[in-house]
Amino acid sequence: MHNNYYTIKGCLLLLLSILAPLVHAANQVQSIRVWPSPDNTRVVFDLTASPEHKYFTLDKPDRLVIDLNNIKAGSSLPVVSGETGLIKTIRSSTDNNSMRIVLDLTKASKASVFALPPTPPYGHRLVVDLPDNQPQQNIPPAAIRTARDIVIAIDAGHGGEDPGSIGPSGFYEKNITLPIALQLAQLINRQPGMKAMMVRTNDYYLHVNRRTEIARGQQADLLVSIHADAFTSPQPRGASVWVLSLRRATTEVGRMLEQTERHSELLGGVAEIIKDSANERYLAQTVLDLSMNHSMVTAYQVANEVLAELGKVAHLHKKEPQAASLGVLKAPDIPSILVEVGFISNPAEEKQLKAPTHQTRLAQSLFTALKRHFEQSPPADSLFAQQRAREHRVSAGESLSLLAQRYNVSIDDLRSVNQLSSDSIRVGQTLRIP
Structure with missing residues (x-):
């Protein structure tokens, strides 16, 4: 019995050793x-x-x-x-x-x-x-450009191996975000004084950290990331806009300050003169704090403009900008917004988001909001700022001939560009100066 036990055990071990590779x-x-x-x-x-x-x-x-x-x-x-x-x-x-x-x-x-x-x-x-380590082609620094275009970095969420959220019919989020982003880019590129830069140009994977790096490399004035929302139940619907949370921004500022090799990126040419490391860090801290404040204020203003326009073509899930610590909203030095164009998990909204006509309306609403924001608050060295500077609000006692003389233009040109049928102008009227 004892010998039979070991014989059977030995056979089982041998059988397992033979079968194990076949199992795995x-x-x-x-x-x-x-x-x-x-x-x-x-x-x-x-x-x-x-x-x-x-x-x-x-x-x-x-x-x-x-x-x-x-x-x-x-x-x-x-x-x-x-x-x-x-x-x-x-x-x-x-x-x-x-x-x-x-x-x-x-x-x-x-x-x-x-x-x-x-x-x-x-x-x-x-x-x-x-x-594929090809050198990134950067836009020349703003200091050597005149009347430059406002650069909008457009990030189509997800892509390639990362499909994003999946709708009830099996439709992928990545197949909604890219068409909207491409249409928005076309509208921006048709507008004099604005230029679109696609973060993702086709259906491929891109890490969230790389997305902000690409936007920074192109010296973007704004990063717009386009997504479609999802939830575990089909009821939630509507669009929303997210901005960088103060906690995330402060954390990223600290990380950037720790990376001394990036100070020149933050300070521009000034870094060449700063030799003392303590002073360099102090200056970097000051510049980055100012930049962060400007970025967060700008992003919040843009988010409000976008919500106002999105509300005309889609239901709004949230009527005010939402603050979040999302991966693509991590650049404290670049104004960034994340636009959720709707809930792909909602069957009715998924069907709507898949429709090319609705995608066009969404892209148009985003463009209208971005254009209006930068017309009201253009970067100082941009073509928009130059055009804005060539406007004059009429004060008491001013005449068309007086303004023509002041701006060294002809009365006929003033009439033509402002579509005036006579030389009569009124107090408070805004005139474009050719």
Whole structure:
């Protein structure tokens, strides 16, 4: 009996040792998705189970090699969806229960490879991020520009691997935010004195921190992030606008001050003259505090303008700007607002948000609000400010001929630009000066 017990136990252990690899070796690459962006390519391997992996890079030629363990025997890679100039080919070879995947690259890239757990609509994933370190083209500093355009950074929320919220019909938030952002950009670019800068130009993933960095790199006067809201129940509906919370702003100011290498970014050319580190930090603190106050006031003013216009084309969930510590609202030196155009989780509103006509109305309302704000409060070196300065409010005793002489223009030009049928003007009237 004793011997039989050990014999049976030994057989069971042997059987388990044989079956164990078969139980675990069930992983398989189901699909490969490539998401290119201007400065990064993301490759996503969709898997049936959590990956066991390791990776390394090779040069001459440049390659990224990924080894996957416990892969289903006889597995091969599926067809790749998407393409990028950074990757020539993706190939594989198998050996028993392991697979080697090789990404042939067009140039060296400091790859980051990590696993992601299931998040609807995706299952287990192995993600490869390949930075494409091209120098960021910055707009020249404001000091050397004259009558510049007001730069609006437009951030279409989510994208690529990150679909955002999902509506009852299965529609993705990312497919609502991008069309609205593109239409808003078109309206802005048609307006003399304004220029749109798309943070995300297509359907690809972009980290929230990178979004504010891109806006800062383009010296944006305002960052507008477009999203669609969602809730666990279908009842909530309506648009809202969010601004940076004071607590988040103060925290970000502290972080930026700790990074001494960024002081020149905050101080501009002044940093070249500041040699004493204590004085540099003091000056950076002063500049950033002033900048933060200006940014938060500006964002709140813009948010109110946007709500006023959105209320004409959509139901409002919140009628006043809401303060939040959201990731994209983290730049204390850039006025930033986040616009929730509606609830994608509400079936009626999801249907409305999917409609191109409603997307156009939303984009138009955003543009109208932004244009009105900057006409009223233009940056000092902008074309809007220059145009605003060429206006004159008529005071008692002033005549058209007197104004023509003062501004060194002809009476005919004054009549023409103001569409006057005679030389008669009234006190309080605003005249444009050609």
